[in-house]
Amino acid sequence: MKKRSSTYGIPFLALATLLLLGMGAKAQVLNKPTPADNPNLAGNSAWTAACASASFNEYFVNFTWNPPLVASNNEFILELSDANGYFSNPVELARVSDKNTTFDFEFQFALPTDIRGENFKFRVRSTYPAKTSPASDAFSMYFIDYNSPLLISENGSGSIPAGGQISLCGGGSVTLKPHNIPNASSYLYNWYRSGTLLAEKSESITVSDPGMYYVELDYGSVCSGSANTLSNTIEITTGTSTGIAITGSSAVQICPGDTQVLQANITGMGYKYTWYKNNTVVSGPTVEGSSYTVNANTAGFEGSYAVEISGTGVCIEKSAPVTVTSAGDFEVTLQNAENIVLLPSQTKTLSVSSTASSPTYQWFKDGAAISGATNNSLVVNTIGEYYVEVTENGGPCSSAPKSSAITTMVSPDSFELVVDFVGTYASCENTDATLSLTTINAVSDNGTKTDVTADLQASFTYQWKWNGTNISGETAKTITVSDQAKNGTYQLSGTVGAFNAVSNNLDLKLASNQNLVITSNGTVYCDGGDAIVLESSIDLSSETFTWKKDGTVVNSSSASLTVGQPGVYQLIITSNDCPIVSNQVTITPFDASLLVLDKSSDLVIIEGETGTITASGADSYEWYDAGNNLISTDNYYGFQTEGQYLLVANFGTCTVSKVITVSYRDMFAIPNVITANGDGINDLWVLPNTYSRDPNVLVTIFNERGEQVFSQAGYENNWPQSTTTFNKQSMIFYYKITRGGKSLKQGTITVIK
Incomplete structure (x- = not known):
C-alpha cells in the first residue's frame, strides 16, 4: 500500500454576511455612419456617390451613438475600407476628440486621390472604450484625376484620320488607342461601338467590325459621365482590297x-x-x-x-x-578554339570549317601570316596566338575575308588541380560523398591561369591523399568515401611529363549511420513522485556527449539523466567531429484533471441503498474510509454509509487524492412557514438531515431589517427558542445556509403566531 504524505479534512466555516445584488452597466452602442448633406452647397440632400476631383473634394457623413458616456480622452475615428468593402487595412479619413458628449454629429472628410471603386464602406471606431461600429452601405467612390476629353487614333499614333474614318479590307483589323493621356495603362476604360458598351477595359482595342467607336475613362457607374472624358469618334468601315504588294521576287x-x-x-x-x-x-x-x-x-x-x-x-x-x-554571308568555325597547353616536344593540330562555297585559307601566328599555311588545318609546335582568315571565292558577291576565333598556345610554368564535391554535400549530414577533379589550370610564370581540363585531363596520372597520406588504389580523378572513420582532409595530386601538381584541400565530415535512441521510465513529471530517468541505447562510457533540455545543454557527464523539470529532452554524441542526434522525449507536467469520476465527489444516497462511484484515467486506485483504512483497490466503490472517504489515484510516479463526501438524501424540503403558537405542532423550523447537526454547516437567520437574530453551526432544529418573542401576528425572516463559506441554500421563513 502506498503511504500518503498528508491527512485530509474539511475546514470550519467562517461567519457569513448578507449579500446585496447590484444592477449591471449598459455598454455604448456605435451606429453605422450614413452620408450627410454638405452644408456648404445649395440644397439639402445627402450624397449617394463620391466623385471627387482637385476642384471639389468635401464630403460629410452622419454618425450617432448611444450612452453611457465614453472616456474624456476618447477619440472617434472615421475609417474607409478597400474597394471590395474589407477593413483589413483601413484608411483613416477623419478623427475628432471633442464629440465625447455629442451623440449625433457629422464627420467632414476629403477623398484620397488613389480611390477608385464601386464598393467602398465606412465605419467609426472609438478609442476609449475600444469599439467599432457596423460598416455602412457600399458606395461608388472615385477621385477623378483626369477629366479632359480623350483623343483616340490608330495605335495611339496621334494621327486622327481625315473625317474620322478608317476603311478596312475584309478580314483586316485596326488597333485604336488614346494618345493624349499620361499613365494611360493605370486606368480602366469604357469602349463603345455605335452606343453599345463593349467588354474591353484596357487602354487599346483591336477592331474589325464596322461601327462608330469611342471611349471614356471608367470612373464607375455614377462618376464616369460627370468626368467629361468622352473621346472623339472613329468610324470603321469595310472596303474592297486594292491588291497592295511589293514588286519583284518574294x-x-x-x-x-x-x-x-x-x-x-x-x-x-x-x-x-x-x-x-x-x-x-x-x-x-x-x-x-x-x-x-x-x-x-x-x-x-x-x-x-x-x-x-x-x-x-x-x-x-x-x-x-x-x-x-x-548573299555573301558565310560562317567560320575554328575547331579546338579553347586555349591549348603545349608541352615540350608536343605538337597540336588546329583545323577550321566554313560554310563558304569556295573558300581559301590563310593562318596567322601572333598577328603575322604564316608562310605556306593555306590549308584548312595547321600543325603547331610553338606557343603563340593562332587564327585563320577565310575568303569566299564563289557565289554572286565578292566579300572581305572573315577571321576565326583566336586560340592561344601556352607553355605552362606549373599546373593547378581543383577538386570539389560531386552533387549536394553538407558537412555532418551526408553518410557518403564523392570528390572529383573539376578543373586543370595551366599557370604561367606571371600567374595567369588557363583552363586546360579538356585537353590534358586524360594525360595526367593521379593519386588521392587523406590527411597527407596516399590512399592505396585511389588513382582515378574521382573518389567516393562512405566510412565516417575516414573523415578528414582530402587532396588530389597529379603528374604529367615533368610537372607535378596538387589540388586544393577538401575537408570531409560524414554523418554516422548509428541509430541513437533514448528511453525513459515515464513521461509525466510531478513534484514528490518517483524520479524519471533517461537512458541511451549506446554505451556512453567512451563517448563525448551532451544531454539537452529544450535545446540547452543540461549535462555532459552522466550516462543517464534524471529529469528535474518538464521539457523536451535529447542526447547528442560527437563522433568523428559530427553529431549523432537521438530522438526527442517529451516530459509533460502532471495534470490532475486526468482523474475522472463518473459522479460528483459529493454523493447523496438513500439510506439503506448503495451509491457507486467509478474512477478512470489512472494506472491504479486506492479507496480509504474516514479512519484511513484501505477498503478497496478497484477502480470503483459502492458506498452505503454517510461519511467522508478518500480516493488515491496513481499515475506512474504521480498521485492524485480526491475526497468523497457521502450523505443521505432527505425526504422533505426546507419549510418556509412555521406556527410558533406553542401547540407542539410546527412550532420549530426543522431542516433536513443534509443541513442539520453538521458542525461544518452554518445556519444564519436575519430579521426583515437585515439584522442577524440567530446563528448556529451544527443546527439542532431549535429555532425559534422559547425565549424568542414576536411582536406581530405574521413576521418574515431570511435564512442562509453555508458550508465552508459556500452558500448552500437561502430563502424566507414566515412565522405565524
Missing part, C-alpha cells in the same frame, strides 16, 4: 555593302504607306512613301518586310511579306 539576296529598294505596286494616289520588318514598324505612315531601302551595311538588316496602305477611298491593307537575306 525572296531577295543582298551582297555585303549593297542596298535594295523595296517598291509598292500602287503609287501616285496620295495614300499613306507604313513599312514593317518582322511585323514591327520601321517607317511611316508616310504620304506617298511607297518605297523602302534596305541597307546591307546595317547590322541585322535581314528579315521579313511588308507594306501597309491606307487613305481616303481605300481600306487598310497589308501586303504579303518579302524575305531579305545576305
Whole structure:
C-alpha cells in the first residue's frame, strides 16, 4: 500500500454576511455612419456617390451613438475600407476628440486621390472604450484625376484620320488607342461601338467590325459621365482590297555593302504607306512613301518586310511579306578554339570549317601570316596566338575575308588541380560523398591561369591523399568515401611529363549511420513522485556527449539523466567531429484533471441503498474510509454509509487524492412557514438531515431589517427558542445556509403566531 504524505479534512466555516445584488452597466452602442448633406452647397440632400476631383473634394457623413458616456480622452475615428468593402487595412479619413458628449454629429472628410471603386464602406471606431461600429452601405467612390476629353487614333499614333474614318479590307483589323493621356495603362476604360458598351477595359482595342467607336475613362457607374472624358469618334468601315504588294521576287539576296529598294505596286494616289520588318514598324505612315531601302551595311538588316496602305477611298491593307537575306554571308568555325597547353616536344593540330562555297585559307601566328599555311588545318609546335582568315571565292558577291576565333598556345610554368564535391554535400549530414577533379589550370610564370581540363585531363596520372597520406588504389580523378572513420582532409595530386601538381584541400565530415535512441521510465513529471530517468541505447562510457533540455545543454557527464523539470529532452554524441542526434522525449507536467469520476465527489444516497462511484484515467486506485483504512483497490466503490472517504489515484510516479463526501438524501424540503403558537405542532423550523447537526454547516437567520437574530453551526432544529418573542401576528425572516463559506441554500421563513 502506498503511504500518503498528508491527512485530509474539511475546514470550519467562517461567519457569513448578507449579500446585496447590484444592477449591471449598459455598454455604448456605435451606429453605422450614413452620408450627410454638405452644408456648404445649395440644397439639402445627402450624397449617394463620391466623385471627387482637385476642384471639389468635401464630403460629410452622419454618425450617432448611444450612452453611457465614453472616456474624456476618447477619440472617434472615421475609417474607409478597400474597394471590395474589407477593413483589413483601413484608411483613416477623419478623427475628432471633442464629440465625447455629442451623440449625433457629422464627420467632414476629403477623398484620397488613389480611390477608385464601386464598393467602398465606412465605419467609426472609438478609442476609449475600444469599439467599432457596423460598416455602412457600399458606395461608388472615385477621385477623378483626369477629366479632359480623350483623343483616340490608330495605335495611339496621334494621327486622327481625315473625317474620322478608317476603311478596312475584309478580314483586316485596326488597333485604336488614346494618345493624349499620361499613365494611360493605370486606368480602366469604357469602349463603345455605335452606343453599345463593349467588354474591353484596357487602354487599346483591336477592331474589325464596322461601327462608330469611342471611349471614356471608367470612373464607375455614377462618376464616369460627370468626368467629361468622352473621346472623339472613329468610324470603321469595310472596303474592297486594292491588291497592295511589293514588286519583284518574294525572296531577295543582298551582297555585303549593297542596298535594295523595296517598291509598292500602287503609287501616285496620295495614300499613306507604313513599312514593317518582322511585323514591327520601321517607317511611316508616310504620304506617298511607297518605297523602302534596305541597307546591307546595317547590322541585322535581314528579315521579313511588308507594306501597309491606307487613305481616303481605300481600306487598310497589308501586303504579303518579302524575305531579305545576305548573299555573301558565310560562317567560320575554328575547331579546338579553347586555349591549348603545349608541352615540350608536343605538337597540336588546329583545323577550321566554313560554310563558304569556295573558300581559301590563310593562318596567322601572333598577328603575322604564316608562310605556306593555306590549308584548312595547321600543325603547331610553338606557343603563340593562332587564327585563320577565310575568303569566299564563289557565289554572286565578292566579300572581305572573315577571321576565326583566336586560340592561344601556352607553355605552362606549373599546373593547378581543383577538386570539389560531386552533387549536394553538407558537412555532418551526408553518410557518403564523392570528390572529383573539376578543373586543370595551366599557370604561367606571371600567374595567369588557363583552363586546360579538356585537353590534358586524360594525360595526367593521379593519386588521392587523406590527411597527407596516399590512399592505396585511389588513382582515378574521382573518389567516393562512405566510412565516417575516414573523415578528414582530402587532396588530389597529379603528374604529367615533368610537372607535378596538387589540388586544393577538401575537408570531409560524414554523418554516422548509428541509430541513437533514448528511453525513459515515464513521461509525466510531478513534484514528490518517483524520479524519471533517461537512458541511451549506446554505451556512453567512451563517448563525448551532451544531454539537452529544450535545446540547452543540461549535462555532459552522466550516462543517464534524471529529469528535474518538464521539457523536451535529447542526447547528442560527437563522433568523428559530427553529431549523432537521438530522438526527442517529451516530459509533460502532471495534470490532475486526468482523474475522472463518473459522479460528483459529493454523493447523496438513500439510506439503506448503495451509491457507486467509478474512477478512470489512472494506472491504479486506492479507496480509504474516514479512519484511513484501505477498503478497496478497484477502480470503483459502492458506498452505503454517510461519511467522508478518500480516493488515491496513481499515475506512474504521480498521485492524485480526491475526497468523497457521502450523505443521505432527505425526504422533505426546507419549510418556509412555521406556527410558533406553542401547540407542539410546527412550532420549530426543522431542516433536513443534509443541513442539520453538521458542525461544518452554518445556519444564519436575519430579521426583515437585515439584522442577524440567530446563528448556529451544527443546527439542532431549535429555532425559534422559547425565549424568542414576536411582536406581530405574521413576521418574515431570511435564512442562509453555508458550508465552508459556500452558500448552500437561502430563502424566507414566515412565522405565524
